[in-house]
Amino acid sequence: MSGGYRQQPGGAGGGIRKDGKRVAGKLRFTPPGAGGSRPVSSPRDLDGIPESVGGNEPQPAGHHVHDRLRTGTTVGRSTALVDANAKVTGQAWYGDDVRLPNEVIGRILRSPHHYARIRSIDTSAAEAMPGVLAIATGSDAPKTFGVLPVTKDEHAMAVEKVRHVGDLVACVAAVDEATAMEALGAIVVDYEELEPEFDPRKGLEDVDEPIHWRGKYHVGRTNVQKRVHQAFGDRSKIEHAAATSRRAWRFEGVHHGFTEPHAVVAHWDANGRLQLYTPQQVPHYTHRALATVLNVPMHQINVVRTFVGGGFGGKSDPFPHEMCAAILARKCGRPVRITFDREEVYWINRGRHPSYIEVKLDADEDGRVAGLDVDALIDGGAFASFGHVTSYYNGVLATAPYELGSFHYTGARVWTNKPASGAMRGHGAVNTRCAVEVGLDDIAEQLAVDPIDLRLANLLPPHSRTISGFRITSNGMREALRRVKEGSGWDEKFRKMPLGKGIGIGCGFFISGSGLPIHWDPNRFPHATVHIQVDMDGGVTVHTGAADIGQGSTTAVAQVVSEVLALPLDMIHVRSHESDTSPVDLGSYSSRVTFMNCNAAIRAAMEIRDELLNAAWDMLGYHPTTLVMVDRRIVYKHDPSIGVSYLQALHKAQEDKGALIARGAYRSPPMGGVHKGAAAGLAPAYSFSAYVAEVDVDVETGLVKCTRVWAAHDCGKALNPLAVEGQIIGSCHMGLGQVLSEQMVYGRTGHLQNANLLQYQIPSVHEMPHVTPIIVESSDPEGPFGAKEAGEGPLLPILPAVCNAVYDAVGVRPSSLPLTPDVVWADIQKRIKKEGVEDPLELESPRLTHGPLQEKLAARAEEHHSRDRARQRTEDTSPYVNGVLFGFDPTRPIDEQLEGWAAIDDPDPESMAEMGYAGRAWLKQEQRQMGGDV
Amino acid sequence: MVGEARVPMLPQAPKTIWQAKVNHRSVEVLAPSNAVLLDVLRDNVGQLGVKRGCDLGTCGCCAVLVDGQPRLSCMTLAGDVEGCAITTVEGLAEGHHLAPIQTCFAMHGGSQCGFCTPGFLISAQALLYQTSSPTEAEVNEAIEGNLCRCTGYQPIVESIMAAAALLRGEGEAPVPPTNPHADPHPSGPEEPQLPPGHAR
Ligand code: FES
Numbered sequence A: 001m002s003g004g005y006r007q008q009p010g011g012a013g014g015g016i017r018k019d020g021k022r023v024a025g026k027l028r029f030t031p032p033g034a035g036g037s038r039p040v041s042s043p044r045d046l047d048g049i050p051e052s053v054g055g056n057e058p059q060p061a062g063h064h065v066h067d068r069l070r071t072g073t074t075v076g077r078s079t080a081l082v083d084a085n086a087k088v089t090g091q092a093w094y095g096d097d098v099r100l101p102n103e104v105i106g107r108i109l110r111s112p113h114h115y116a117r118i119r120s121i122d123t124s125a126a127e128a129m130p131g132v133l134a135i136a137t138g139s140d141a142p143k144t145f146g147v148l149p150v151t152k153d154e155h156a157m158a159v160e161k162v163r164h165v166g167d168l169v170a171c172v173a174a175v176d177e178a179t180a181m182e183a184l185g186a187i188v189v190d191y192e193e194l195e196p197e198f199d200p201r202k203g204l205e206d207v208d209e210p211i212h213w214r215g216k217y218h219v220g221r222t223n224v225q226k227r228v229h230q231a232f233g234d235r236s237k238i239e240h241a242a243a244t245s246r247r248a249w250r251f252e253g254v255h256h257g258f259t260e261p262h263a264v265v266a267h268w269d270a271n272g273r274l275q276l277y278t279p280q281q282v283p284h285y286t287h288r289a290l291a292t293v294l295n296v297p298m299h300q301i302n303v304v305r306t307f308v309g310g311g312f313g314g315k316s317d318p319f320p321h322e323m324c325a326a327i328l329a330r331k332c333g334r335p336v337r338i339t340f341d342r343e344e345v346y347w348i349n350r351g352r353h354p355s356y357i358e359v360k361l362d363a364d365e366d367g368r369v370a371g372l373d374v375d376a377l378i379d380g381g382a383f384a385s386f387g388h389v390t391s392y393y394n395g396v397l398a399t400a401p402y403e404l405g406s407f408h409y410t411g412a413r414v415w416t417n418k419p420a421s422g423a424m425r426g427h428g429a430v431n432t433r434c435a436v437e438v439g440l441d442d443i444a445e446q447l448a449v450d451p452i453d454l455r456l457a458n459l460l461p462p463h464s465r466t467i468s469g470f471r472i473t474s475n476g477m478r479e480a481l482r483r484v485k486e487g488s489g490w491d492e493k494f495r496k497m498p499l500g501k502g503i504g505i506g507c508g509f510f511i512s513g514s515g516l517p518i519h520w521d522p523n524r525f526p527h528a529t530v531h532i533q534v535d536m537d538g539g540v541t542v543h544t545g546a547a548d549i550g551q552g553s554t555t556a557v558a559q560v561v562s563e564v565l566a567l568p569l570d571m572i573h574v575r576s577h578e579s580d581t582s583p584v585d586l587g588s589y590s591s592r593v594t595f596m597n598c599n600a601a602i603r604a605a606m607e608i609r610d611e612l613l614n615a616a617w618d619m620l621g622y623h624p625t626t627l628v629m630v631d632r633r634i635v636y637k638h639d640p641s642i643g644v645s646y647l648q649a650l651h652k653a654q655e656d657k658g659a660l661i662a663r664g665a666y667r668s669p670p671m672g673g674v675h676k677g678a679a680a681g682l683a684p685a686y687s688f689s690a691y692v693a694e695v696d697v698d699v700e701t702g703l704v705k706c707t708r709v710w711a712a713h714d715c716g717k718a719l720n721p722l723a724v725e726g727q728i729i730g731s732c733h734m735g736l737g738q739v740l741s742e743q744m745v746y747g748r749t750g751h752l753q754n755a756n757l758l759q760y761q762i763p764s765v766h767e768m769p770h771v772t773p774i775i776v777e778s779s780d781p782e783g784p785f786g787a788k789e790a791g792e793g794p795l796l797p798i799l800p801a802v803c804n805a806v807y808d809a810v811g812v813r814p815s816s817l818p819l820t821p822d823v824v825w826a827d828i829q830k831r832i833k834k835e836g837v838e839d840p841l842e843l844e845s846p847r848l849t850h851g852p853l854q855e856k857l858a859a860r861a862e863e864h865h866s867r868d869r870a871r872q873r874t875e876d877t878s879p880y881v882n883g884v885l886f887g888f889d890p891t892r893p894i895d896e897q898l899e900g901w902a903a904i905d906d907p908d909p910e911s912m913a914e915m916g917y918a919g920r921a922w923l924k925q926e927q928r929q930m931g932g933d934v
Numbered sequence B: 001m002v003g004e005a006r007v008p009m010l011p012q013a014p015k016t017i018w019q020a021k022v023n024h025r026s027v028e029v030l031a032p033s034n035a036v037l038l039d040v041l042r043d044n045v046g047q048l049g050v051k052r053g054c055d056l057g058t059c060g061c062c063a064v065l066v067d068g069q070p071r072l073s074c075m076t077l078a079g080d081v082e083g084c085a086i087t088t089v090e091g092l093a094e095g096h097h098l099a100p101i102q103t104c105f106a107m108h109g110g111s112q113c114g115f116c117t118p119g120f121l122i123s124a125q126a127l128l129y130q131t132s133s134p135t136e137a138e139v140n141e142a143i144e145g146n147l148c149r150c151t152g153y154q155p156i157v158e159s160i161m162a163a164a165a166l167l168r169g170e171g172e173a174p175v176p177p178t179n180p181h182a183d184p185h186p187s188g189p190e191e192p193q194l195p196p197g198h199a200r
């Protein structure tokens, strides 16, 4: 059928009366935009509608509040990204693709020294060069900024001191790149070199010249940026441990390795407003920082997020080069474009912290985890970045998914003269998680039980609280473990394979959106806001600040709107690039976008939906509760032939007010405890994952190759299974890089030695194992249609799974990552010496004969299985807190039931120092306690 | 720029006219005689679909087809390919009709952030010119020089396999859900058979 207007039953339009008279005043108008190749509405697809509202979609995890909004349109279906066509045709515009008329090129002068005081900068020679349009140095922007309001310690360009090789010193705008480079060479900087520090362990000592000075909060004269301590539970439980695993780990720093180098374009428009184009995950923070540094009000800045060529946390800080571009553009009055080369990407870093982590696990005679002690010393590099949060995450995100008898955490983040570490996919949780999961494997070995059964018998159930008070809602951990066990054929393989072949398990737990927006009180301003506008053409424009960094957030938002309004995806247009048009949003970090923005979008879409239904009520005479939205039509529930088209209802709804506009916001429920740091790690929901990895280890060379991975991730509800699987496989790839080959190598001189993609070894297609993604759906009660995060959590389990598989293959447990051949080989050699064999091939692989505990654990796991099922489906709504497994009554506060079960706030420095490196940070006093510098 | 050593830049090479056939279109631009193909394509010809990921031949984002052969444009002197037929990602589609490899990347999740996609499409297309029934090993080999940080390669391999199947004539090209085709004013489905006496 060709396009154009077709007569609808019950439609508007006057005409000729039966007696042949023309009806006055009723002219026919063509509905705008009608036409298209799909002129007939398709009937409801019951397979996309949940059981609870009469559809065919099974809901093993119970029903959900959003079920009644389901129309079977897109949710739960594999969908190409809405911007996929732009990406495959080369039309997606990334940072460096923004070319404004009259643009000039900016370049940055970087420090050649690790640590030095700047005595003077002479730019006169450079300024005199033809073609140089502007030069800026630190004195042009003396105000500090930083991603966290509590730790603003960065400048656009170094003021007073440079703190690492590659730190920004000055910048130049010139007519072309060659001239800009020449000019950089002509800037004369007089440095006074200072004693640099590269070893985070030495950061705990007093020095003459700490890298930053925090005034009265400074810890002694050390380089400790942040120290944290948390203790919960009952220490007496670990006195008679049946098994103990204590292991000191060393994790090298890793980088996000996104393919798009940073780039920025700044332009002060004709009205003197700043237009800043940048590939940012968190444009709003950049927006705030720009206003501070440039000293202009926020409303005079428009931050335009370009397409982002991969972020993974590495594009979530406000960056100094963004300030530089704006300053240069202001000085020379022309648009300035700064693009990094690959080396500069490493100088700005913000990758995962190099860490020293010590984990001690104690299990009692019943195979319960009686104690978990974590000590994490993390190397923050030269700036704070997200470090405040990272310091907490390294501990607190290890408090689930297992029920713990006690938990002790000491953490410290120190400054060193290296490029700053920051947030990276799996922020703060990855390294500790690896150490904990390998510890559990060790415990299982000592108790002679199967490690999966050990885990299954110690899981926190759905709708419970962790030891530190996190509120767990949906929890698909058990199903994830059971499904990878089944899928991988675990029982036939574990501890049964020949030398050199191994299989291992690892689990993960991660936040789905941080409960606390960093810059404001969550009770006074929402986490996320979405605006929807529908004008008479019927197209739906959605405004959101959610930053699509490739994970598909735009697609997810479009999908939920399309689902609620029963419109095909091509009628939904998401506008998310500009801060001028997008409501304030925190952007893409801590895996918050799907959870928070989609919730906000659903709320906005519900408003539109109500207006449409009311209009249809007017037209059809049926109450909205009896109307359903089907594909582009609103029909009477009991007789779908009675209905109006979407456009008719829309026009009716617009009669008095024109375009429909609605907004929705998301605010997290009140959460949290009172102890120090209680807010860190709070999230409205948590994701769970379990992986099994199979490896081949060459016993003679130590080369590890991961061959198969079964990856189960609980994402609540897969809005777009294709995207979820993409995230799982992608996470596997990134995690494999960290466990097998990636590391930032700082030589003895502290120089970064592999600032390029050749020596920084990201796995290529040949190193990739075959990954079987398994989606577990636990239907989170507060998630949009039940969804939780899928972007970061899936990275965690791959590291320990591979480590445990290496043990299964050759019987060694390396305790430093990455597991490069030399590391594994050295451990194999040690084992050879210890066992006195000649040839590595004579080594025996570990074997398991189940001990007496095995049956008990399996029985407990079975019992918990039915308990969890009932809780998940809210058939059992009794309270549950961590500690019930140890015999406490969940209806009474635990500290009433047992003395000694409490949060310990006042640390005893001596005992803390025994925990490990980070504990030793507590031996020092803060300046205010010492009476100095108040 | 890191380091104190101040090597004066070489005097800029004189500009010459560079001509080639880029995406079936003859172009003539003025570029330094020692220019690198990537720079010429992006800055002078304006093919911004060609991406710069590293400039060192390590990421594959900058791949283009030169007379049907995949080349890293960041490692190629423009002068060396003077007069050749160069295809960038923008030249794969015919007007609005995407090449099978492009549709398959979109539909099978072969592209997440999309920055590596132009390079992968070029490498894959070069393979598909040679054979429409590649083995998985051949596909892996074809894309081994391309780096992708988002997808973990598996969806990319699947996309290429699917595109090969399309080229062999198996199955029909999938239509991305964002292709415009919806009428906001549709008529209802067929009238249901109402039982006699049913009141509306
Ligand atoms: S830019 Fe050419 S290979 Fe990276």
Ligand code: FES
Pocket (backbone or CB within 6 Å): A259, A309, A310, A550, B110, B111, B112, B113, B114, B115, B116, B117, B147, B148, B149, B150, B151
């Ligand atoms: S899709 Fe992002 S790097 Fe490949």
